[in-house]
Amino acid sequence: MSNTSGGNLLIVHGGGPTAVINASLYGAIEEAKIHREITGIYGATGGIEGILKEGLIDLRQQxxxxxxxxxxxxxSAIGTSRTRLSETDYETILANLLKKKIKYLLFNGGNGSMDTCGKIFRLAREHDIRVLGIPKTVDNDIAVTDHSPGFGSAARFIAATTAEVAQDVKSMPIHVCIIEAMGRNAGWITAASALAQKKSDDAPHLIYVPERAFDSEAFLEDVQERHKEYGGVVVVVSEGIKDSQGNSVVPPLMTKGRDVYFGDVGTHLAMLVIKELGIKARSEKPGIIGRASIAYQSSRDREEAILAGAYSVQAALQGETGKMVGFKRISNQPYQCEPMLIPLEEVMMHEKKLPNQYINERGNGVTPEFIEYCRPLIGEPLLTFSNLLF
Structure with missing residues (x-):
């Protein structure tokens, strides 16, 4: 079914930003400009709040x-948010979409945003408002799609950062350096640090992801063994690691409503190494630097983010609604992926964890299968100090 009546298009961002969220915005804008059926192109300022408070920006005028x-x-050039919505809020959103004559709504976000997107779709479909999701997350935890725009750049950043830290530690091998990576409950970013390795004895020497229960005693054994072998040890650990009971390895610092705030995992483990092993240790936490770095933006990530934005517009004009753009991998060598549409019901609040076959038997590293999966997503080869060494 194709569109005949036309109308306005609205783009909204949700959740934490990435290095390529604006690339998807660009792709959607440029594609929308081509089609006469789209009369106005708007962006919601400040995420979903922009729809609730009627804060729209005319993107054609930029x-x-x-x-x-x-x-x-x-x-996010138009802003984003993590606003929790009530039933009344959803009714207000629908009323404002109708008021602004929005025919096409594109929601660019992660798991939580796709949940919001799906709920809006259910309300809006009887009014012939077409709702499409555009995947966005550094965590790479959106279900069904092979990967999500934002992850490739975050993976490139953590791999390059690990490689550079490794050179520092290798030049003065006297301590253990623990890098804490983002990713919430999924270990994709943490695992991507393995791309820093050129040889088997290169850092990261140890990798711990939340898909495996964290054992402090096994961790200390691993660290002590690597320290005896290399002197300097680089460990990359996920912010979301938990023990065998499913509890965070770091005690909560504060609880505010439904939110619980924990201390830094890297700091906790560095102190554990110092106290239990008597080895000098320090922690590093790039945090949001990793999702804000354009210097390490993946060119492939950028290109696919633009494609996702453009594809969502094309799908909406063809009558599609209630779906999210995803990627289907065709091959690794040469790398080839193609866009596809996934029903929102299949991705709403479903976390995609790191598969077991990507984690080594000991649970302190990744397998060659993960390297094969991840390497194409970071774009051109990394240029780090290690490439310059004889």
Whole structure:
């Protein structure tokens, strides 16, 4: 079914930004400009709040020079949010979409945003408002799709950062350095640090992901063994690691409503190494630096983010609704992926964890299968100090 009546298009961002969220925005804007059926192109300022408070920006009025910079600009150019919505809020959202004559709604976000997107779709479908999701997350934990825009750049950042830290530690091998990676309950970013390895004895020497229960005693054994072998040890650990009971390895610092705030995992483990092993240790936590880094943006990630934005517009114009753009991998060598549409019901609040075959038997590293999966997503080869060594 194709569109005949036309109308306005609205783009909204949700959740934490990435290095390529604006690339998807750019792709959607440029594709929308081509089609006469789309009368107005708007962005919701500040995420879903922009719809609730009728804060829309006319994207057609933005200078071309500004739009061309979007794919190379970190964070969200139109703003984003993590607003929790009530039933009344959803009714307000629908009323405002109708008021602004929105025919096409594109929601760019992660798991939580796709849940919101799906709920809006259910309310809006009887009014012929077409709702499409555009995947976005550094965590790479959206279900069904092979990967999500944002992950490739985050993976490139953690791999390059690990390689650079490794050179520092290798040049003065006297301590254990623990790098804490983002990713919530999924270990994709943490695992991507393995791309820093050129040889078997290269850092990271140990990798711990939340898909395996964390054993402090086994961790200390691993660290002590690597320290005896290398002197300097680089460990990459996920912020979301838990013990065998499913509890965070770090005690909670504060509880506020439904939110629980924990201390830094890297700091906790560094102190554990110092106290239990008597080895000098330190922790590093790049945090949001990893999702805001344009210097390490993956060119492939950027190109696929643009494609996802454009594809969502094309799908909406063809009558599709209640679906999210995803990627289907065709091959690794040469790398080839193609866009596809996934029903929102299949991705709403479903976390995609790191598969067991990507984690080694000991639970302190990754397998060659993961390297084969991840390497194409970071784009061109990393240029790090290790490439310059004889």
């Amino acid at each position: 200078p071309d020079s500004s739009l061309r910079r979007l794919p190379f600009t970190p964070a």
